[in-house]
Amino acid sequence: xxxxxxxxxxxxxxxxxxxxxxxxxxxxxxxxxxxxxxxxxxxxxxxxxxxxxxxxxxxxxxxxxxxxxxxxxxxxxxxxxxxxxxxxxxxxxxxxxxxxxxxxxxxxxxxxxx
Amino acid sequence: xxxxxxxxxxxxxxxxxxxxxxxxxxxxxxxxxxxxxxxxxxxxxxxxxxxxxxxxxxxxxxxxxxxxxxxxxxxxxxxxxxxxxxxxxxxxxxxxxxxxxxxxxxxxx
Numbered sequence: 001x002x003x004x005x006x007x008x009x010x011x012x013x014x015x016x017x018x019x020x021x022x023x024x025x026x027x028x029x030x031x032x033x034x035x036x037x038x039x040x041x042x043x044x045x046x047x048x049x050x051x052x053x054x055x056x057x058x059x060x061x062x063x064x065x066x067x068x069x070x071x072x073x074x075x076x077x078x079x080x081x082x083x084x085x086x087x088x089x090x091x092x093x094x095x096x097x098x099x100x101x102x103x104x105x106x107x108x109x110x111x112x113x114x
Numbered sequence: 115x116x117x118x119x120x121x122x123x124x125x126x127x128x129x130x131x132x133x134x135x136x137x138x139x140x141x142x143x144x145x146x147x148x149x150x151x152x153x154x155x156x157x158x159x160x161x162x163x164x165x166x167x168x169x170x171x172x173x174x175x176x177x178x179x180x181x182x183x184x185x186x187x188x189x190x191x192x193x194x195x196x197x198x199x200x201x202x203x204x205x206x207x208x209x210x211x212x213x214x215x216x217x218x219x220x221x222x223x
Contacts, residue, residue: 043213056209102159
């Protein structure tokens with residue numbers, strides 16, 4: 001089965017530093033998402049992206065966050081100035097149709113902000 | 115805003131016992147999905163329910179969507195140790211799926 005790939009698997013950074021989390025969605029998918037999960041808690045929606053623009057974002061996704069699809073394959077999440085509370089597992093997901101199609105999740109990037 | 119609540123938060127069962135998790139939404143859902151997350155893993159899609167009152171089965175798993183499309187349940191018959199993990203429901207919003215709080219299932223052999 002095709003996979004969503006995420007790099008790096010772990011990222012450790014100092015508070016205030018910028019991080020970029022990278023994702024390669026499944027090649028024929030058009031809808032992309034970032035979710036995050038603080039250890040032991042639920043999966044929280046951050047942002048959805050379609051046709052090279054943000055479709056929807058949550059209140060978590062403030063001005064410190066941005067997403068980009070710089071080429072035909074990568075989908076990135078940037079956090080400009082990380083905070084301690086940004087420490088979480090970040091999952092990228094993609095789907096091949098907006099209305100009710102299943103989400104394929106990557107294995108995640110564990111971000112630790114020190 | 116839209117919220118999806120799940121109960122119970124945790125469930126410990128003996129292998130062979132049945133298990134049920136319930137999902138309740140504050141608003142009517144157009145559809146609902148269920149995901150399983152193994153410890154240390156990522157969510158993996160199990161099923162999608164669309165129609166009011168819909169019931170779907172996957173081997174020992176039975177999924178149900180309420181008549182009012184505001185609640186759903188997942189029932190596992192005769193649990194096995196391979197069923198261990200956290201089960202999430204996810205309701206569809208306009209441009210996203212928002213996940214419930216999850217039910218963590220532990221199965222004792």
